[in-house]
Amino acid sequence: MAIMGDVTGDRIRLSALDPERLSPEYALWMKDPDVLQFLAEPAGDYSPGALREYVRRMNASPADHFSGIFLNATGEHIGNIKIGSVHPYHRRADIGLLVGAKKMWGQGFGTEALFLATRYALAELGLNKLYAGILVTNTASRRAFSKVGYREVGIYERHWRLGDEYVDAVLVECCAPFRAELSKRPKETGGRP
């Protein structure tokens, strides 16, 4: 069982989701085409029952560390983040996130969540590397990963289906040791020493 331990930052905390008490907003985010276009499974089943089952499965999976993103100020659930498919021998994992509440976009929460989860994975779980694939047009995500210290290492051509088109994906990675300034917010440091 691999639930991400509580990780608290300046404005948000990463904390396990209770599958029996999911916020109704979660199911609404997962119907939003603006959100879905950037996800690996845009055509998945995101009904409330399927989400409950997904969270149960993630919480029980030893290879995945899945967590909600909650505002410290109000406790509001604004998104999710996952350190996934941990390879126990190579000590690497993929990372993906979602700030589902669109009103929260552009306020630095995605960057802070990524910063906290990356630090947790590399400094506390002892992983050697995190990586992700990002739709080439997903400027906000590319920027957030870059600010936290990920580097773009290549492009997969025509990797992502977007309606009737195939679009390139950018591959990013961040290796241990995690050198970001731990005591300051990524916004203040650019996620770098």
Ligand SMILES: CC(C)(COP(=O)(O)OP(=O)(O)OC[C@H]1O[C@@H](n2cnc3c(N)ncnc32)[C@H](O)[C@@H]1OP(=O)(O)O)[C@@H](O)C(=O)NCCC(=O)NCCS
């Ligand atoms: C990608 C995502 C996680 C970013 O979260 P966020 O909280 O909005 O991001 P931040 O506020 O931390 O912003 C990160 C950077 O992107 C920029 N940015 C935010 N929205 C942007 C947009 N629509 N277009 C261009 N840049 C944008 C911000 O200005 C910031 O850069 P800056 O500090 O240089 O100004 C969020 O938009 C999201 O969940 N989108 C849908 C799902 C998704 O794309 N997940 C990632 C899959 S790899």
